Amino acid sequence: MQSHAQQLPIPAPVPVVVVGGGLAGLSAALYLARAGQSVVVYEQAQTLGGRARTQEKGGFFFNQGPHALYRAGAGSRVLAELGIDYTGKQPVAQGVAIYKDAAHPFPYSPLDVLTTPLFSWPEKVTFALLAARLGSGSIRPAPTLSYADWVATASSHQTVRDFLLALARVATYTNDPERVSAAAVVEQIRLALTANVLYLDGGWQGLVDGLRRAGADAGVRFVTDSRVVGLRLDASGAVTGLHLADGQTQEAGAVILTGSPQSVGEIVGPERMPVTPPPVRAAVLDVALRRLPDPTALFALSLDQPLYFSVHSASAQLAPAGGALLHVAKYLPTGESDGEADERLLTSLLDRVQPGWQAELIERRFLPHLTVTNALVAATDGGMSGRVDVDGLGIPGLAIAGDWVGPEGMLADAALSSARRAAQHISERLLVYAG
Numbered sequence: 001m002q003s004h005a006q007q008l009p010i011p012a013p014v015p016v017v018v019v020g021g022g023l024a025g026l027s028a029a030l031y032l033a034r035a036g037q038s039v040v041v042y043e044q045a046q047t048l049g050g051r052a053r054t055q056e057k058g059g060f061f062f063n064q065g066p067h068a069l070y071r072a073g074a075g076s077r078v079l080a081e082l083g084i085d086y087t088g089k090q091p092v093a094q095g096v097a098i099y100k101d102a103a104h105p106f107p108y109s110p111l112d113v114l115t116t117p118l119f120s121w122p123e124k125v126t127f128a129l130l131a132a133r134l135g136s137g138s139i140r141p142a143p144t145l146s147y148a149d150w151v152a153t154a155s156s157h158q159t160v161r162d163f164l165l166a167l168a169r170v171a172t173y174t175n176d177p178e179r180v181s182a183a184a185v186v187e188q189i190r191l192a193l194t195a196n197v198l199y200l201d202g203g204w205q206g207l208v209d210g211l212r213r214a215g216a217d218a219g220v221r222f223v224t225d226s227r228v229v230g231l232r233l234d235a236s237g238a239v240t241g242l243h244l245a246d247g248q249t250q251e252a253g254a255v256i257l258t259g260s261p262q263s264v265g266e267i268v269g270p271e272r273m274p275v276t277p278p279p280v281r282a283a284v285l286d287v288a289l290r291r292l293p294d295p296t297a298l299f300a301l302s303l304d305q306p307l308y309f310s311v312h313s314a315s316a317q318l319a320p321a322g323g324a325l326l327h328v329a330k331y332l333p334t335g336e337s338d339g340e341a342d343e344r345l346l347t348s349l350l351d352r353v354q355p356g357w358q359a360e361l362i363e364r365r366f367l368p369h370l371t372v373t374n375a376l377v378a379a380t381d382g383g384m385s386g387r388v389d390v391d392g393l394g395i396p397g398l399a400i401a402g403d404w405v406g407p408e409g410m411l412a413d414a415a416l417s418s419a420r421r422a423a424q425h426i427s428e429r430l431l432v433y434a435g
Contacts, residue, residue: 289354
């Protein structure tokens, strides 16, 4: 990463300002504060956390849709490096694959693959070999190859192809195989197969609270309910501060912007922004029950529809004793979707896997267009390596971070990895000034 040195040394009291109090912003702020910088975080909402916020109601912990932390992903490494503690468990391997309106035992293991009636014998052999290669990392598609094109060459069996497409949806939330990079999807599947994921006790709010406490201990100042609307630049085009919606100006030695491409563009000006792929979205039904009508039905994945069901409280501490917290989701295609029709579809799936659930209902929440990640990882852009990097807007003293930034990871892994890179970029810049 390159550093810019076009100004006089920045006086120590002038802070580094981080815009956005989600996982990326909180992590970047903590890295900078521990490196000795004065740091202020501005968050336009009244509370920190962004999409990682968890709502607690009556002992149930509602994430914003189904959240999972990849145990071998970049995000876990960043959290370990920052010393952020959390607890959780891997999903319980107990569920079904729904295909052509029939439910089959889900093949979690090589033995399951050989015994499930989902696959014919030739399909069992083909899929077992593919799964072994996916887990080993020996399959390395070109980043510019779409996942649909890779699947078309991976097997001649339609059931195997449909299972591979469903694996991609559940691992990446993306329902656009013609556009998403095969290399990015295959890497995400490898992470899932080799180390699985964790559902976190108490929801992802624990990560938010841990990062906030650690930041406060390191001297980070947090300003909530305050919106940044623009940059202040000097004659050379370098950042010297930020303009706030209330008309005030915050002086800054450097700035890290987090959030969506749209929110970053509103601050820097849309003419400075690269064209980014569309966001990845899901329609999600979050449900709290007094008890689970069928304790054996904990997971369902449809192979020929973009549907998912999982009881996260079967693994993590997300519900009071005897209760259940579950998620039903539709991975939305790129473009428009019908929220009312999607809710009916999700309710129908829940009726099928947990009949009688409505008699046990405590709380339900439908999120028709939940943004899962702010930009699809596109094959036409070269996959993850083609995403804009933290210094990619070319403004001295400015870095960006988020789940659409940098060459590493998808979902929260990308947000946390880019936060680390952004903090490093700004630290290197300030060190040049100090020198």
